[in-house]
Amino acid sequence: MKRRQVLAAGAACCASLLARSAGAQAMHYAAPERFGRPDIASDEGGLWALMDREEKGLRRSPLVLRDEKLKNYVQDIACRLGSEHCPDIRVYLVRTPLFNASMAPNGMMQVWTGLLLRMENEAQLAAVLGHEIGHYLQRHSVERLRDIRSKSAFGQVLSLFGLIGAVGQIAVAASAYAYGREHEHEADRIGAVLMHRAGYDVAEAAKVWNNLLKEVRAREGKEPEQTAPLFASHPAPPERRDILGQIAAAMPGGSRGDDAYRRHVAAHLDEWLQDEVKRGQYAESLALISRQIGSGFAPGLMSYYRGEVYRLRAEPGDQDLALADYRLAAQMPDPPAVAFRGIGLICRQQGQNGEAVQGFRRYLELAPAAPDAAFIQSYLAELGS
């Protein structure tokens, strides 16, 4: 057996043992009492003060979603998971099209919209929030801080904060207290317990990582650890998915909350999908959107945006795929107006002028004040209409 095979077998064995151990221990977690504010002169107090400063700026950030209904919905989920720690958890939904969530030691929790776009139901969101609350309850960031400090790198971390000093750069701050693999496994286990106690289906936790794994793998030539920021310091998704699957087997039952989740995020999907498409990560976007179409989540809007991805990727055959998706979206009840614009754009390029004119006209009927209305009018003039 080659050395690599031996190492792989060893890793698999360790993962399996860890999973069994985690499954057996999972039910016995006792959360600590609520944390008091640490002494400002202590290292933990300094970290809290730093995060307080970040949070003050975050409150004013134009990137924070001002939808109180959605915010309260996510806050309520965090409260169900955090139980007696609920009063200390403050949720901020941040418009950033990447899969990420973080929780600072002072109770500030950030959830990025790219993560919300990728969830299929409330239980999946609870899995991520529960994981972050697990870090918080175990004060992993403080342990991490002390670890960094012991390596004489804390000064560099502080200088990093000082240099950036920007509200929107909390991801940088998050990476400064990035956790090790043991912390991640522990947070996964605690998150699963919290999910179970709150009445969620723990099996959805494994699906989060499986879905993300598929998406990241769709990006040619990149391993998960090289792409999503959340993976940089986290255990590999396959390992994580497998361990969470085994933990879930020990805690069956629970609800998924498909309808509630979809109802709450529906008003933002258009904006989040726009942001997703602008990333230009077409393979990832196709994997994500196709998965959501398959799950029956907003099929009209999702089909339109998959068409947009094909149109902008512009590889051979993509025009036809885009047109098929635009037509699909246009046939849905309450179709998005932009689907007709998409039909017009592709048909114009393909010389199908009659259908192009129909598409453009329908688009302008449905969205007369669209930002590109003047440009579409020029196309209609060019097509002799």
Add this chain to the structure above:
Amino acid sequence: MNRLLPILLVLFLAGCGTVRKMESGSHTIGERLAVSIDGSWNHLDFPGIKPAQVWTMEGIAVDELLIYSGIKDGQMMHAEGSAGGKQQNFVFRSTMQTEAIVAMLEGVMSRDNSVFKLTRLEPYRFGGRQGFRFEYEHIRKVDNVQLLGVGFGAVDRGELFALIYHAPRLTFFPRHRAQVEAMAKAAVIR
């Protein structure tokens, strides 16, 4: 591009970047784009900024005029790796329709996860060629500043020419918008 701001500040502080004053009058950008300016601009030069030229009126972290001159088919719209290699590289194709060009520019300007919202797209004669003009809102991720922007562009002989200007919405954009509009109006593609 905004992802570069902290890096640029460090580069300037380290003396790796240069600032050159662009006086009123005519200037040729690249080989084929001529612009006339009324008033002085600062032309920033630093490693990794090409193929755009970056000009500013108020300073590096405030307003930004991006000038693209003669971008060829297959050419990248920003310096490779300038955003840490984690974002998509946007490449110009001479076969792109106007909407795809504007979408590409949106992608370039939101590579750092800044928020970009197109508010207007219309036909525009730029540099003597049939082109486009667009307006947008922009929330810069690095400092959460809300910007307004305006862009102009045209494709000629398979090459892209564009001017894009953005600045904080409350003071600086209204202050310099007319100058940029005049610059675009007088631009000539040779």
